[in-house]
Amino acid sequence: DGLRVDAVASMLYLDYSRDSGQWTPNVHGGREDLDAMAFLQEMNATVYRRAPGVVTIAEESTAWGGVTRPTDCGGLGFGLKWNMGWMHDSLGYMQHEPVHRKYHHNEMTFSMVYAYSENYVLPISHDEVVHGQQALVSKMPGDWWQRRADHRAYLGFMWAHPGKQLLFMGQEFAQGSEWSQEHGPDWWLLDPGYGAEADHRGVRDLVRDLNGIYRETPALWQRDTEPGGFQWALGDAAEDNVFAFLRYAADGTPLLSVSNFSPVVRHDYRLWAPDHVPAWREVLNTDAARYGGGDVTNPDDLKTEEERITLTLPPLATIWLTPLR
Template structure:
């Protein structure tokens, strides 16, 4: 198939532990380009559905995917099977009131886009549709209409997804070494009590992007992170808590300068932030 139709993409919705789904056929594999990461999907949705006070007991569910991340070429799916048939839409799986559910939704998307693997959303998740998708009616696009009372809430999520895609495409660190271990490094992996995760992504030349997720509803000021010493200053390039996305507007004005390899950030509540080396 790849020989006859150069540029084709083949994706296996494979839910077992069968090995070599994305290995080349001449190496004994099945030859698919990508495989659905069902384990990541189930673990991350399980974690996100928990109230933040209970998430520390499920912390490993968000880190376990990196144990096997390079065994196949993975796609990160939020599968149709998990958001229909009474299982609730993605934003409706989140705990808390409407603001908190949207904040969780945005924080999760920021984490997902920074995680190794390709991203796949299902109908309506790109604008936080609260009702389950119906093949009879299609996505609830009317939620984005100006005369809808909560249109801004949904457009904020839509704007975030647009920016995630734009920054992702322009940042090789997020995709160039997707299938190579040297493209990823944990910065904070065991802060279960804080509900915080932080990791670095690197491109082929070593240029980094720092992704930090705070899955608790409290602002964490002066949060210390160990960062590469060769980066003299950082700047925030994405913040899912930005006011234009419907967040509370807690940001880190740059440039942010580390001291002795330690960077101190203000982590917004229920949010993911991305930082890159300051261009100045």
């Protein structure tokens, strides 16, 4: 499928992890490693030329410009770059108790300031869920039900956010323990007869449905690298722990994603919505019973009135709405 290159920053900077006097500036007097740049450019150009259809991904943790810019435009030529900022900010937000999340609201919105500076992949990486970091579901606060709800809501938010998605071993079925290279994922959690297998199967089924709807919904990927493909519907509802945004396909067809990261049901919640869509229907709800949720849903069509829709927000959940056809 391609290549993922680790620790690209350590290659690009001559002074990386070096003190003064331990490195020599390049011919221009800078700290950039020109030989490393040339090597990475040649590697990417060669890979894409010899194996069309594959992808190269850079794990690069600095603000180096042009990691995913084509080599003929002076970039390094990677297909994607890990969005380390999104990963750290969003995981930090989710680890807070819901009552404290309002003080960290910007950690979930800041990624849109730089979302189009590179072609990003949103990584729940191995670095975050092994070596004592805890599995994704185990990072969440609260009891087991709340942890799984947060886990599902976070995945729904992640799949709707601009960028590609990456999960690490076991996160796709809410494995509670850290992954072990000696034992592999805890597949037995899905076995019939295990007491909580429905909990894990529900998350697995959610990930399957997220992928299916994603594939069938151009709004989620067609303009993934264009600022015009995204619009906030509600980005400042810190007191409510609510985030709502629209994704747009090339023909203007939208998808509305709404996340409620508080543990309370919000009835008759009003949101801005474009008036050219007369009505919406719920196509995904991470609180659905089949995923292990409380089944607080919006079964009826939601009409747009004066650029507003009124809906019910389930607790610790993400819902997706598409125009009624």
